[in-house]
Amino acid sequence: MDPALARARFATARVARLATVGADGAPHLVPVVFAVAENDTDNAGDTGDDVWTAIDAKPKDSPHPRRLRNIAQNNMVSLLVDHYEEDWSQLWWVRADGEAEIVSGWPEAEDALLLLCAKYPQYQDNPPPGPVVRIHVHHWLGWSATE
Numbered sequence: 001m002d003p004a005l006a007r008a009r010f011a012t013a014r015v016a017r018l019a020t021v022g023a024d025g026a027p028h029l030v031p032v033v034f035a036v037a038e039n040d041t042d043n044a045g046d047t048g049d050d051v052w053t054a055i056d057a058k059p060k061d062s063p064h065p066r067r068l069r070n071i072a073q074n075n076m077v078s079l080l081v082d083h084y085e086e087d088w089s090q091l092w093w094v095r096a097d098g099e100a101e102i103v104s105g106w107p108e109a110e111d112a113l114l115l116l117c118a119k120y121p122q123y124q125d126n127p128p129p130g131p132v133v134r135i136h137v138h139h140w141l142g143w144s145a146t147e
Contacts, residue, residue, distance in 0.1 A: 001094070006142030007049060010094040011036040013081035018053065020070035020077050020100075028066050034079070035115035039136065051079055051096055051135040052112040054128035068131065071100045077135055092144040098137040104130060 001009075010016075018032045032053040039050045055065060071077065077100045082093035103109050109132040117123040 001092070001142030001144050001147055003140040003142075005147075006094045006140040007036070009083075009092060009142065010051075010079075010081050010096060010140065013083075013094075016051075016053075016079040016081045016096075018067060018077060018079055020067050021074050022066070022070050023073045028070055030065075030067055032079075033116065033120055035112070035119050037112075037115055049096075049137040049140075051098070051137060052115055052132060053135075054113065054116055054130055054132045056123070056128035057126055068102060068133070071102060071133065075100045079135065089145050092142065092147075094140065094142040096135065096137045097139040097141070098135045100133050100135045103132045103134050108132075108134070 014033070015031050016034050017029050020028045020030075022028060033056075034051050034053045037050050037052060038048055055068070077098060079096045080093060082091075084091060103112065109130055112132045112134065113123075113127050113130070117127055
């Protein structure tokens with residue numbers, strides 16, 4: 001799948017799975033809501049896209065979720081979205097690989113929260129308290145049964 005199409009499909013998805021790796025080498029996968037935005041950096045190997053997600057107010061097992069602990073120790077992450085139908089000719093998936101960073105300072109975190117609130121009406125009355133995670137996407141990879 002062309003990277004531009006992969007990015008477009010990814011951006012319209014409602015939920016992604018965030019994959020991180022702990023200090024012990026164990027993988028950790030968690031569903032996240034997210035927003036995609038162009039960034040203004042010009043780093044080699046960077047697609048020019050950021051994926052933003054945040055720790056929201058839904059109950060968590062810990063005040064310091066494992067995904068944040070993992071990112072603090074190893075910032076290489078992947079995000080995966082997919083589309084499934086019983087008609088397998090309609091299947092597709094897109095993966096975004098990149099480097100994550102935990103952002104707690106304004107105005108970057110505020111801009112990310114505005115993007116998330118615009119995409120998810122559930123956040124308009126109860127925006128995520130944060131912190132916010134930015135993934136600098138280095139690579140878009142996708143597959144489709146029909147392309």
